[in-house]
Amino acid sequence: MNIFKIIDEIQQVDGDAVERLQHATRRSFMTKFSRSMAAAAVPTAMAAVFNKAYAFTPGAIDVLKFALTLEYLERDFYDMGNKSGVVKDPYKAVFQQIGKHEYQHVEFLKTALGIKDESMKPKFDFTQKGALDPFTNFDTFVFLSHAFEDTGVRAYKGQAGNLMAKEDEPLLDYALQIHSVEARHAAKAREILSMIRNKPEIKPWITRDEGSPAAVYAGEGNTVQGGVDITGIGGKSLDAVTEAFDEPLTKDQVLAIAMPFIA
Amino acid sequence: MNKTTKELLPANTSEENPVLDVVNRRFFLRSAGLAAATGAFVMQSCIKDHDLGPNGAVNLGTGDVGILNYAYALEQLEAAFYIQVMTTPFVGMTDKERRFLTDIRDHEVIHREFFKAALGAAAIKGLSPNFTTIDFNSRASVLGTAKVFEDTGVSAYNGAGILLENPVYLLLAGKIVSVEARHASIIRDLLNPNTPDFAGDDIIDGNGLDLLKRPSQVLPAVAPFIYDTIDASGLPKP
Numbered sequence: 001m002n003i004f005k006i007i008d009e010i011q012q013v014d015g016d017a018v019e020r021l022q023h024a025t026r027r028s029f030m031t032k033f034s035r036s037m038a039a040a041a042v043p044t045a046m047a048a049v050f051n052k053a054y055a056f057t058p059g060a061i062d063v064l065k066f067a068l069t070l071e072y073l074e075r076d077f078y079d080m081g082n083k084s085g086v087v088k089d090p091y092k093a094v095f096q097q098i099g100k101h102e103y104q105h106v107e108f109l110k111t112a113l114g115i116k117d118e119s120m121k122p123k124f125d126f127t128q129k130g131a132l133d134p135f136t137n138f139d140t141f142v143f144l145s146h147a148f149e150d151t152g153v154r155a156y157k158g159q160a161g162n163l164m165a166k167e168d169e170p171l172l173d174y175a176l177q178i179h180s181v182e183a184r185h186a187a188k189a190r191e192i193l194s195m196i197r198n199k200p201e202i203k204p205w206i207t208r209d210e211g212s213p214a215a216v217y218a219g220e221g222n223t224v225q226g227g228v229d230i231t232g233i234g235g236k237s238l239d240a241v242t243e244a245f246d247e248p249l250t251k252d253q254v255l256a257i258a259m260p261f262i263a
Numbered sequence: 264m265n266k267t268t269k270e271l272l273p274a275n276t277s278e279e280n281p282v283l284d285v286v287n288r289r290f291f292l293r294s295a296g297l298a299a300a301t302g303a304f305v306m307q308s309c310i311k312d313h314d315l316g317p318n319g320a321v322n323l324g325t326g327d328v329g330i331l332n333y334a335y336a337l338e339q340l341e342a343a344f345y346i347q348v349m350t351t352p353f354v355g356m357t358d359k360e361r362r363f364l365t366d367i368r369d370h371e372v373i374h375r376e377f378f379k380a381a382l383g384a385a386a387i388k389g390l391s392p393n394f395t396t397i398d399f400n401s402r403a404s405v406l407g408t409a410k411v412f413e414d415t416g417v418s419a420y421n422g423a424g425i426l427l428e429n430p431v432y433l434l435l436a437g438k439i440v441s442v443e444a445r446h447a448s449i450i451r452d453l454l455n456p457n458t459p460d461f462a463g464d465d466i467i468d469g470n471g472l473d474l475l476k477r478p479s480q481v482l483p484a485v486a487p488f489i490y491d492t493i494d495a496s497g498l499p500k501p
Contacts, residue, residue, distance in 0.1 A: 094457055107470075108470045164433065172424050176420075180421060180474075181462055183441035183448070233377060243370055245438040
């Protein structure tokens with residue numbers, strides 16, 4: 001569903017539609033669409049918001065679609081993994097919880113985009129034509145999990161700046177709220193990878209640009225923040241300085257990472 | 264440069280006594296010089312914004328500067344907490360806990376020093392933390408408090424996003440909030456290992472969304488941990 005096409009069509013029958021769109025207040029949207037709202041009420045609320053003539057910018061719609069692609073990838077990955085039996089004790093509850101959140105993120109983004117079916121979902125091949133064995137080898141499963149989560153964190157971070165228009169304000173809130181959930185997932189997935197590989201140097205946070213696949217961690221060794229080189233700040237090590245700041249990825253960088261998993 | 268920085272900022276000054284507010288002069292000057300050269304940190308001069316108010320309250324200021332000072336205040340609190348945690352480790356701290364808590368302490372000190380350098384003359388003063396309710400000998404008290412601080416930090420950065428106008432600062436907040444979320448996740452996992460608690464249903468809602476709180480909700484929650492009174496009246500409103 002293209003929200004702008006709909007608005008165009010409304011405009012054809014109602015010449016004042018655009019002007020009235022501009023009168024929709026942010027406050028009424030924010031009140032209607034607050035976090036405290038029950039999940040089940042979302043579709044209704046979204047519809048109500050649309051009835052109030054509220055629209056997001058085209059740039060924001062692109063962000064939502066991009067995010068939905070990534071969430072589909074994560075949702076299907078955990079869905080298949082959790083059903084496959086590859087997840088070992090004592091980690092089953094962890095990956096069930098992550099899978100639940102990815103499912104919720106997909107539903108939430110679909111609602112925001114007004115999508116009811118799975119037509120936007122790519123077909124995934126998590127084995128890369130048989131080269132990987134994530135659903136029979138727990139190490140591979142956790143390895144891909146940590147890479148997907150760290151990529152997700154970097155992907156949302158890279159899009160925040162595209163949600164700064166006033167009319168997109170609710171979306172910036174939501175994007176940030178998903179972003180930090182992905183970061184919680186990433187930290188725990190990394191901790192599990194560290195445990196099963198017996199490698200304490202794999203920390204819940206990203207040290208320099210260390211990690212594999214390299215493309216997922218490219219640029220994480222950055223020490224320039226807001227134009228200032230913070231190397232040695234507070235007398236702290238380079239490891240700590242780079243761990244203290246997560247870095248964004250561009251949409252193209254993220255898609256290049258995801259592409260090998262899209263059939 | 265690293266070596267020089269370390270020498271100028273001995274571990275037993277700002278770390279153990281954050282309130283002393285030791286400034287690494289060389290770093291500060293270097294930052295200021297770079298900022299002037301790049302223009303990245305040219306902020307509105309608002310000396311009067313952070314003057315103490317009539318009741319001695321610490322005024323965070325207005326606009327983006329106000330939000331950065333808000334973040335700086337929270338980072339001061341977190342840094343001071345973890346410095347104390349690692350100065351007087353609780354009984355029975357495991358190697359894993361020691362590694363994680365030491366790293367987290369370093370990250371929070373880096374965040375604190377970063378905001379201080381970034382804000383320059385617009386920075387609020389060093390705040391006086393009040394940790395009298397925390398039993399630093401107790402694992403439950405320390406990790407329980409850490410959980411509250413980290414979850415609060417995540418909710419605060421999430422809620423500050425829409426209040427920022429400069430995309431550079433929004434990105435910076437994004438770079439920091441995910442590290443706070445990593446901390447929150449792993450502290451929660453130390454308390455309840457390998458359960459859903461790292462991203463528990465007590466904080467993540469039915470849409471898979473994390474906590475989000477505006478400054479007006481966060482500041483009263485952290486007020487008991489700070490002796491100073493904070494005046495947030497100038498902050499942007501949602």
